[in-house]
Amino acid sequence: MVLPRSVALERLAYTLTAPALALIPNLTPDGPANIALLLAGAAGTANAIHAGTSRLPGSGQRILRSLPLALAAGVDLAAVWTPGYGPWQTDALLAAGWVLACGVFAPLSRTSRRGHRPALAAPAPLIPAVPAQTALPVQAAPAKESLHPEDGASLYTRSAREVWERAGLPGGTLLVKAIPHPDTKRDLTILLRSKDAGRPIRSLSEADVAAAFAVYEKEVALAPVEQQPDGRQGGPGWIQAHITPDATARRAKAPTLQERWADKVAGPKGGAPGSELVARTRDDKRGVTFYRGRMTDETEEPRIDLAKVCRGLGIPADDSCVFVLSDGHEFLISVFDTPPLSQMFPATRELLTPDAKGMYVCGYTITGQPVKNMIYQHDKNAPCHGLILGVSRSGKTQYFALAMAAHSLGGGVVWLGTVRKDEKTSVLGQYIDRQGSNALWVARALRAAKALCEIRAEMPWPHDGKPHDYKPGDPRCPYRPLAMFADEFMTTTKDEDYGEFIQTDGDDLTVTGLKYGIGFIPAGQSPFAHDGFSSGMKANLRQNSRAVVFNMGNPSSTRKAVEGAMENPHDVPTIPARYSQQEGSAIERAMRGEADPENGVSTGGVAIIVLDNGRAVLMRSLYADFDTDLAKIFPDEVLRLTDYEIAELDKRGLWFDWSEPERPGEFGPAPDDDGDEDGPRQRGGGGNPAGGKPGGKRRAEVTSARQALEAIKTLVP
Numbered sequence: 001m002v003l004p005r006s007v008a009l010e011r012l013a014y015t016l017t018a019p020a021l022a023l024i025p026n027l028t029p030d031g032p033a034n035i036a037l038l039l040a041g042a043a044g045t046a047n048a049i050h051a052g053t054s055r056l057p058g059s060g061q062r063i064l065r066s067l068p069l070a071l072a073a074g075v076d077l078a079a080v081w082t083p084g085y086g087p088w089q090t091d092a093l094l095a096a097g098w099v100l101a102c103g104v105f106a107p108l109s110r111t112s113r114r115g116h117r118p119a120l121a122a123p124a125p126l127i128p129a130v131p132a133q134t135a136l137p138v139q140a141a142p143a144k145e146s147l148h149p150e151d152g153a154s155l156y157t158r159s160a161r162e163v164w165e166r167a168g169l170p171g172g173t174l175l176v177k178a179i180p181h182p183d184t185k186r187d188l189t190i191l192l193r194s195k196d197a198g199r200p201i202r203s204l205s206e207a208d209v210a211a212a213f214a215v216y217e218k219e220v221a222l223a224p225v226e227q228q229p230d231g232r233q234g235g236p237g238w239i240q241a242h243i244t245p246d247a248t249a250r251r252a253k254a255p256t257l258q259e260r261w262a263d264k265v266a267g268p269k270g271g272a273p274g275s276e277l278v279a280r281t282r283d284d285k286r287g288v289t290f291y292r293g294r295m296t297d298e299t300e301e302p303r304i305d306l307a308k309v310c311r312g313l314g315i316p317a318d319d320s321c322v323f324v325l326s327d328g329h330e331f332l333i334s335v336f337d338t339p340p341l342s343q344m345f346p347a348t349r350e351l352l353t354p355d356a357k358g359m360y361v362c363g364y365t366i367t368g369q370p371v372k373n374m375i376y377q378h379d380k381n382a383p384c385h386g387l388i389l390g391v392s393r394s395g396k397t398q399y400f401a402l403a404m405a406a407h408s409l410g411g412g413v414v415w416l417g418t419v420r421k422d423e424k425t426s427v428l429g430q431y432i433d434r435q436g437s438n439a440l441w442v443a444r445a446l447r448a449a450k451a452l453c454e455i456r457a458e459m460p461w462p463h464d465g466k467p468h469d470y471k472p473g474d475p476r477c478p479y480r481p482l483a484m485f486a487d488e489f490m491t492t493t494k495d496e497d498y499g500e501f502i503q504t505d506g507d508d509l510t511v512t513g514l515k516y517g518i519g520f521i522p523a524g525q526s527p528f529a530h531d532g533f534s535s536g537m538k539a540n541l542r543q544n545s546r547a548v549v550f551n552m553g554n555p556s557s558t559r560k561a562v563e564g565a566m567e568n569p570h571d572v573p574t575i576p577a578r579y580s581q582q583e584g585s586a587i588e589r590a591m592r593g594e595a596d597p598e599n600g601v602s603t604g605g606v607a608i609i610v611l612d613n614g615r616a617v618l619m620r621s622l623y624a625d626f627d628t629d630l631a632k633i634f635p636d637e638v639l640r641l642t643d644y645e646i647a648e649l650d651k652r653g654l655w656f657d658w659s660e661p662e663r664p665g666e667f668g669p670a671p672d673d674d675g676d677e678d679g680p681r682q683r684g685g686g687g688n689p690a691g692g693k694p695g696g697k698r699r700a701e702v703t704s705a706r707q708a709l710e711a712i713k714t715l716v717p
Contacts, residue, residue: 014068014102025079034076041073068102156180160190167212169195171204173239184246191225193238200236209241219248264312271308274300286368287337295329302331309333319576323366323618340366341606347402347622347633354410358472362402363607363619371609371619373403373546375410376472376481382514383470383481386521387541389561390550395605396523397424399548400485401624403521404432405633407483413639417442418487424626425487431634433641436658439495439502442486444658446505448649449484449518455648456516470517479642481517484509489522501667503534510540525552526561547610551575551603562608562616573618575606
């Protein structure tokens with residue numbers, strides 16, 4: 001074997017440098033020559049360490065080329081540390097060992113260097129001569145055409161090309177470049193192009209790439225190639241493949257939050273398909289973690305299943321602590337440490353006083369944002385109706401106090417009618433104009449409110465002496481707005497004696513009342529027609545109010561009630577029966593025979609309010625304490641109708657104590673002495689006190705023996 005000349009020259013240089021390596025640290029340890037030697041050694045050591053931690057091609061050669069400098073620094077430091085030349089001439093021995101080691105490494109460090117002189121070719125074996133007359137013609141083998149013209153590809157890329165060519169150029173593609181992924185052993189990205197110029201890549205699949213590199217198909221991902229400003233081509237004739245066996249294994253064992261979201265949440269079967277996670281933030285002060293996401297396609301709306309999202313993220317799917325808020329193609333998932341709506345927000349006069357646009361604070365959302373309702377519609381320059389729904393003990397009457405206080409603080413007159421008397425409504429009656437507790441009272445109140453429409457339609461305004469429609473906030477208006485509250489309205493519409501009358505006048509009031517400053521605020525347990533709401537009434541209430549829906553018994557009923565109060569149903573939040581945080585594993589408690597924890601908190605006062613844009617928001621309404629004085633939230637003076645209005649109602653026989661028993665002939669012709677009515681019973685009512693009594697046969701009062709006999713006869717089949 002002939003030694004390359006460069007190796008021989010390098011060994012000679014080491015031999016000549018060895019004496020200086022032994023003498024310089026002993027003669028001038030602080031001199032510039034020794035300092036330069038140490039700096040060169042430090043640079044060589046750093047280069048060797050960097051090459052050892054890098055996966056770039058040629059790292060081994062870099063280490064071998066750096067060893068002489070690193071070892072020289074070690075010999076220098078040893079010579080400086082030992083006194084003199086050391087025992088048994090240690091410095092000279094170390095320098096001689098350095099020469100031998102560097103001489104051994106010299107050939108190895110040049111095996112892959114580009115541009116070095118090639119080794120001399122070995123002598124060709126002697127082939128016996130063949131006579132010319134017997135020699136056979138030999139045709140030279142055609143030279144194999146290179147698939148890749150010399151492009152200066154790295155050793156890593158050339159190795160990947162060999163693998164690709166050995167697989168038969170899958171999909172008719174050529175491997176242009178291979179890029180290793182940092183901090184991995186096997187992951188790489190390969191850039192491919194069509195073997196036929198100007199032809200698209202059609203048949204390449206993940207399985208083809210996986211088979212070529214001996215990995216699983218799920219560890220390969222194909223991606224298009226974008227054109228780059230530096231001139232790199234792209235389009236259908238190019239493709240790149242990400243081969244990630246190491247990253248796939250790590251992702252399966254310890255995925256990042258972004259990877260977990262993509263795999264468990266954003267997939268077709270996930271809780272938010274087609275979405276991506278924008279950010280996760282933590283608010284330690286409020287004890288909440290926010291997951292902000294958005295749809296990858298901005299034209300799509302989020303379709304979120306909170307239970308699936310929670311399972312995908314590994315967080316407890318708790319109705320009382322996990323909430324979602326959608327806004328266009330973006331959404332926010334809030335995960336609270338404790339139920340945020342279990343706290344109370346006391347009602348104050350400042351919060352309930354309407355602003356210049358007629359808005360007042362009626363509660364707070366899970367994020368602490370104030371939620372507002374209205375006493376009139378500023379954008380429509382008109383009063384507003386209202387709609388309050390919820391089962392018993394859900395918080396409707398509490399909300400009544402808030403709404404009545406807001407209307408009173410805004411300068412309005414308030415009436416309240418209920419099915420039967422209770423403590424809270426009686427307390428509210430002390431702070432409003434009129435309050436009663438039976439179906440007859442509700443019928444009389446609606447009849448008077450409807451008559452007020454006629455009275456105000458002819459009531460002259462002082463500035464020009466002409467009647468006008470009501471305009472909120474107009475100081476020239478001669479009358480105050482009226483808010484007619486009807487609790488358990490659906491129950492009153494089913495009353496045998498006055499139900500149809502209440503239904504008819506309620507419908508009329510929702511249609512015509514706003515022109516004359518009269519708003520109708522019914523409350524009950526269902527917004528559907530068969531429970532008292534006609535289609536026209538529901539449409540008017542929906543368009544001229546912000547419906548407030550408390551717990552309707554179960555999430556499904558609550559959702560239907562909200563959708564029934566909305567024109568276009570959106571995602572409706574869930575109101576469980578109780579807020580109960582999950583503690584531990586239900587399976588483990590069952591195996592141990594332990595009872596489930598009873599840590600539920602009532603959801604009374606938690607409601608869904610439907611805002612103007614049709615979006616349903618979950619809120620905790622303000623708390624009005626009926627056990628204390630409610631005067632702190634109501635104005636000091638109880639506002640009432642004007643003397644003119646009262647006089648006009650009195651002329652029509654509609655202004656008296658509505659709690660009195662029904663007057664003879666009040667809702668129809670009075671019976672004669674024989675107990676027979678003077679004529680057929682009429683329907684309807686309106687402002688006419690002698691209007692017909694609605695459907696439902698009514699038992700007449702027994703005032704004589706003949707009437708008693710006739711009543712007994714009607715009971716006999």
